Amino acid sequence: MNSIVSPPLTVAKHEQGAEPIVRFRDLHRRFGDTPALDGVSLDIGKGEIVGLIGRSGAGKSTLIRCLNGLERVDSGEITIEGRRIDRLPERELQPLRRRIGMIFQHFNLLSAKTVIDNIALPLKIEGVAKPERRERARELLGLVGLSGRENAYPSELSGGQKQRVGIARALAARPALLLSDEATSALDPETTRSILALLKDINTRLGVTILLITHEMEVVRSIADRVAVIDAGRIVEEGPVWSVFANPQSDITTTMLASVRPQLPTEISARLKDEGDSVVLAIDTATSDAGKLLFDLQAQLGGRASLLHGGIERIQDRPVGRFFVSVPVDDLTTARQFLISHLARVEVLGHV
Template structure:
């Protein structure tokens, strides 16, 4: 559906060239929700703006649904952009227009007859859950409602691709969850391909099928969301994963347990997909002669299946503890030993 090959983007400044993107290769399958995550300045906003040619690449090729975007004439590019909707962090609504007229705006530009515009706007208002707010102006809407207007407007021309530029960053947690649920609903009902950029890993976990991690203009890690959560390879990816698999309270609990049981092994288990549905711990207790205490844990759902973590205290003879860890790993569970037996407490 979307292919980026050898993408580079340079900006000229008074001090010289700035490399915003440096050799991006990326492929997004039709119907997927693809997340791009990175810290501020990593290049993710530049990347998403290149897909609909709001900015042109310095090098490389961008293909969207069979069209080489950088080779299109101005008219052909305008037509191609109708197939790519975009929503923004700060909504970008027209403040002098009400909800209906904001949603109708791209249809007016496209020359759609009034009766057809009204039908389409009504359909989109229902889709995004804004019934009763048709005549409200942006100043009368909450942040979540404004973003729903932005989503409806982006869908007005029946695009095949929806680009989301930090679409939930300006929203509170509860509203963020509602908007993410709406994006999943749209993806499933319309078969829309969605590319979403963010710096929040819980957004990736909740709705994305695939994820790419970008750092200093380079994709450093990429894959199925469950695979990346189960076994992150790069330090930056591990930091992002910790955003949703651990918190300060659990880390403090682990520190306290390490002080209380300095001779025991402490291990963090990460379950993903089918492994999260297996009775691994009960089987472990049946087969291995060690004491197992649960320190903390959580379980959540991703678009590709369950994801969970457990932190365990394993107490027993060293060979038995080693056998227990091997048994768990053989069940498809990733095990990170936080503290080895008799390890000095830091």
């Protein structure tokens, strides 16, 4: 009997500049009869951290390969810094690729080269003189917290240190866009947190735009400004991270959020039925008074609301709350009206 009432939560629209760093417009790409991209449109603004999230096979990798020019779209437009690239010949793509720094899941470091030579490699390919490229590499080693490890080899580094080298290498040519392709998937949780903190610091200090490709909502929640959810080659949802967490609009987003949002305890969900004296509600809120919403609901119902589970977290400096509450059947209409008037999203899960 799952019924949902979704009031028009205030969702801040992305403040776009005069020209996005990257613009995808109605991209289509098929492999045989299978659409890998099915009308993808998305803007990535200067200085943003945008999370592109989806399950395996959703279209993330194809989109990135099209952005790098490794795949060609069947139709649609891709622009980088205002220049359309989807029909450029390979020779003209090369300088544009240097505007994108890549961070890989498995680091992709050259085992026979030292840390400083790995970082300086993109500059060597560009023909930058050795003294200049080594100076730049040392500067980046300081930025990523690895000063003094210039002459170490990848085999002597931990996974987190290897990824820091990978980040430094990605920044060597001063790219406009940093592309993180599942960069933390091979790391333990503590190391993941340190790498995400580093990326956030780089974004803040250098103003580098970052596109995070991931299947982990925790990564998006930690540092992203906006999130776009891709499923079956389509962007099914997009918006500020706090608003998507507070009010997911698609089934796939709701499913992917299940691991990072409070869920009704199984011992309660197992007792839900179609009829009963009380109703169990799921309440989502992202207003400034989220912390006192339940107290006000209690007062409205004369103390007849019972908190079953839930809590509040801060996402992008906004309180985002998710609660599970039991109210008497006779109070359901009053409770709904009160919660909706306070811009909460309400779902009836069942009776107990």
